[in-house]
Amino acid sequence: MSNHSFDEAHVVHELKHFLPAQQALKDFIHHNSLHAFQHMKFYDAIFKASKIFGFQVHLQLPEYRAMYKTGRIREDVLQMVIANKKGNNAVTEWKEKLINQDYDTLNHPRIGQLRKYWKDVYHLDLDNKVHPLLFRILCAFLDQGIAIDSFPVVSKPFIESIRELEQNSFVSFFKTKVIRQKFITGNYSISELLKTIVGKDEYFGQYIFDQQFAHPGWSGFVSAVEDNPQTLLDRKQITLKELLEFELLMELDVLHHVLGKNWQPLASHVTVPPVNLFADVTKTELAEVIELWQDAFEWSYYDSVLKGILLASENFKTTIELKDSKAPLAGVGGLSSGGRGGGPSLQAIFCIDEREDSIRRHIEAVDKNAETFGAPGFFGVEFYFQQEGGKFYDKLCPAPVTPKYLIKEHDAKSIRKGELIYTKFTHGILSGFILSIGFGFWAFVKKLQLLFRPKMSPAISDAYAHMDKLSTLTIENKNPADIENGLQIGYTLDEMVTRGENFLRGIGMVKNFAPIIYFVAHGSSSANNPHHGAHDCGACSGRPGATNARVQSFILNHKKVRAILATKGIVIPDTTQFIGSMHDTAADVWGYYDEDLLTPENAKRHLINKHNFETALNLNAKERSRRFASINTKQELEQVRKAIHSRSVSLFEPRPELGHGTNTLAIIGRRQTTKGLFLDRRAFLNSYDYSTDPDGAILTAVMRPIGLVCGGINLEYYFSRVDNIKMGAGTKLPHNVMGLFGVANSSDGDLRPGLPWQMIEVHDPVRLLVIVEHLPDIVLKAIQSSPEVFEWYKNEWVHIVALDPIEKQFYYFKDGAFAKYEPITNASEIKTIHNMEEFIEGAKEMETNNIVHATEENLPVYLLD
């Protein structure tokens, strides 16, 4: 923002940059809440954002201190952190400051300083007079189908629509005739309005920022709709500039109405020069103290994880040696579902999502010969998907990718039922009368049912409803002229081969194929949850990924694809079959697709596998249940599983699952690096085999989405956790659904982007630690491949450590280079779990959701027996 003349386009552009970027809630795409500051170093950025907008950007000082007292922040780590940043000599001095020094922690943000003069000088609460009607008009204009009588003017830009209404009506949104006339004639400009309201040019920019950041939710949404009109199914034309214009007119209207002629432009009362919102922030000692605390909090966990990885890999080596000595005996006569000799009994490819960490661990525990993999959940196939009968396409790949392909569903069998409760007739006079008398009593019975017998209903978002189980998909394109709305329907053979090959190489699965390989997508069913999209697959633009699992299975089962792959050195045996499936992370249900394609032998193996998966799901449910107060973890496994399932369909349950809460790690490497570790569902796990990629060509591709997807999720959770009120959505209990695209508190409130309290209360606000199993120079090359990727690491929004796979040495990336890092945790400090079920039953539940208690629920790293 310049201090001198006013450049409208520039201010609007800057404004858009800083406003929240969340789109309509139906597809929730996680992103860094402070994306506008990402070009700066993490700490500089957050303190600056805090100074400008008044956000809380870290835990509060007393909270760090309390965690230090409980041992959650470790003393040895704290000392290490201080020594690294301030030098060995300063440890005592800084430790004293951190633990005991009093600081003035009050924040005095720059935003809002100018517009507060309305109140000070004229006792006029301008926002109070303007906001309610402004929000209602915006909401009515953007509404996707709550109102029975929708906005009367369709397919026209915002201002034009309102103008048409105004011209055509006996009543007006404006209180004064003058302003109404001004609006209708269109005889005004933003600069002119600002001239009248604010007066002096040099204050215009500040005024606009003050004004729009008085309701960042609505402004941000308008800006998001302007940039991505497809976020609303019923598209609307609106721009942030129009909002500015209209709001200024409404303000002027109120000023005229309330103050008549007795007022001067705001700036004439202002004696201080305009504030440069974006001026540099001087670093205070308090900021340094917070930095040290935050680093110590983060490394208290990271350090033990790194040590754990070393210990686990030693254990792994011994196990392999033992196994090898017994090799001739293995696989003889046993009821292994696996086939040939010592190969894996099955392979299952999951999403990298940290929620799949536990189910993978349980599968490996139930079936020792099973192998699991992790890959971004769109499984290397990017496309738009059209459900049969659907009027729109769903994008099924990471948000920044724009696919050129369309996959259509046919032969869907199930019919979606309606739910009478949402009928618009309850809002009529007479129909409402008849329905409240007739339907009201039935509603009572329904309520009893939903309380005591929760079950799936059309009112509940069902992950499996996204694609019919028995439908067919148009995956293969035999005629490139098959194009719909500019999208090619299906992939050609070559395109399929490319996608199949890239995917398999990416996760290092190029030999040793099991008889059945499962693609396990994930989705989440939940009830009464406007944020349900935030629980679905982030790599599929916030949707369930079942279609992707089916598509990639089809490709890798395709005979011609396999023939070409074989020429490229990937030989998939004829007996091997891929099968698509999906794990419901809330209900702990696992559904399979195209099971009828399995050969008779594989069908038998599949039966055994399914049985094992069910056991694993039971255990997974048990592990998850430890965090849910309403479930007794010590019940029979089946009971726990049932209770978990009914949570996902319970309308009274604000926490069907905990989403990505607690995510902290992203580990890119072979499964054996993490197999022996209990990571408490905190790690994104991406399979990657350095030995198949000596020069790091594949790694570059693997690393591309990590910052954006995992880092985005992690930072959204971080900021929603540390300031749930300004950057998060607050508690979801009072939320009111606005126009089917967002939530707000009450009927007159600002939209609330970000995550609700119920999703983040278990989250430890620490940055993501990415651990890559490869040589540091190769990793450096991979992350430097593009500036957008490198920015995440260079500016420390995520940490990265390279693990030299041969030397077993860690290298931490700092100030542009990798340097050796030796974990300081003692081997004896990392305990071993001998009996998983007992261990889970013994884990403590948080006493309250205060951070000090909440972080105690998150378990440290353990070794597995």
Added chain:
Amino acid sequence: MDQLLILFIAIPMLAFFATLLWQNKSEKAIGKIVRFAKVSNILIALSFFVWWLINGLDPISHKVATLYETDHFVFAIQLYYDEVTAVFSIVGAFLFFLVATFSKYYMHRDEGFKRFFNTILLFATAYNFIILAGNFETLFIGWEIKGICSFILIAFYRNRYLPVKNAFKAVTNYRISDVALMLAMWMMHHLTHQNINFSQLGEAKEIANAANQTGMAIFIVCMIILPATIKSAQFPFTTWLPRAMEGPTASSAIFYGSLSVHIGVFLLLRTHPFWEDMLWAKIVIIAIGAITAIMATMIARVQPTVKTQIAYSSAAQIGLMFIEIALGFHWLVLVHFAGNAFLRTYQLLVSPSVLNYLVHHQFFHYVKPTQKIVSKIKASIYMLGIKEWNLDTIMFTYLWSPFKWIGKQLQFLQSGVFIAILAAAGIVLLILGCTSQDSIPSLNGALPIILMSIALMVILFAFSFRKSAIKAWIYLITAHLFIMAAVLFNAPHINLIEIIFYASGVLLAFILGFYCLQKIKKIDNDISLNQFHGYVYEQNTTGFLFLVSAMGMLGFPLTAAFIGIDVMFTYVHSNQLALIILLALCLIFIELSAFRILLRIFFGPHKKLNHPVAFRSS
């Protein structure tokens, strides 16, 4: 068996007190108490109903206790049970059960878990007080408690601005309804020269006819229709209802979707014997109902937010109920009430699902809208609906602004010296009034009015005062002195004990409130009423104590002042219109001023930004 009626009230009340003993994190213990209350509530409602059915459906009247009695005034807790009570108690018990069960999971780990259950138990007590009340005094106890519960639940998220603003909006409406009901009681007392029971309303009507006191009867009926209209969010008071949906969805469901908002319907049903022969009253009620039904439906049709839409639809149905009552279809009303209450509760409870459901619907059934011709009428109706027919603005401009304006003209009251003189004068007058009222007979007619006007002026000044909260608080007690003095000079033979009732309660409240404000002032020298301070964030207990003292200050059924105020009314004669209007205004604005102090100092966004503080627009 009649004695068992008391259980309806005693059980939720005991449960309320029991939950107070636990901490917020003791969810299991609180859950158990609530379960006990919600199950017993149903059992009592049902078993009493069956017993009443077997015993021939005769209305039951039962006197529980007499709290205060003189030759001309009786304050008794009287209960009454008939078919209206039966339906309201059973529907109420079931809805309470459903919502309490729902909330046990829904409210898990909320920072206000305990506060929520405290409040809904207190609400259940108040609700049963109202529907079982056998006289106006008993009903009024429930009426006031329910108002406070509503306030607490609307302002549940008290460190945000909008809940606080909207809670105040509801309170302003509620207070008018409270005072109107007091006036109805007052006039009824003058009409019948006794504190009559609801079972005697028919007789009261006869008395009015016989004595040719139609003026008094009209006044009473107006003061019954007014509170019914307000509490059931009828025209022109409808807008507070959608604004009240600020608390957790579950509390909105039970309060504004169902039980609370139908209380106006109950009041009309209960008092029906008194006005059943008055054609004009029926016409007024039908008109209010019809206007609301049509207007609220038109507003509901254009609302783009789900809870607002449900609120207006519910108000429209209640409008129909008003018509049904006036037409005498009482069983239809009862069925309609039950159905509407169940339906709206359900709709509100599942309202967050609407996003998923309707987006899905849109996904499969979307048809690109085509531009239809927008007629002038259509555009106007649409815009009126979005603007909610300007009801909010009209209320503000014509109801509240004039009083604010008066308050602002009284700046000369600001000086500390002036208020000290005024307070001293008040005390002197009070003593004078108690000892030697007969000695100044010449002024007897005008003096009470003058004193009451001074009281009102002082209150209105406090109401618009922007500076020190402590000063405003002192103004309120000064005003109380003048109110008492006015009443003393108005009645030659007042009972000293009644003044003591009144004064003791108010004084106690004043001292407690004064202590709380001093405590805040010590933390931070600035306790001006010009902004929200949000101190409840750091001073939870002080905030609670101040709430108690604010309630005490206005004669809430906490202290003896509650009886004192009721008795005080009886000393104003039925022909002293000016005096009664002044008194009513005093009572309205004392509450509003006291709550304004409460909200500004303790509620709203916390002023210290060393932790996450809400945007004002959220």
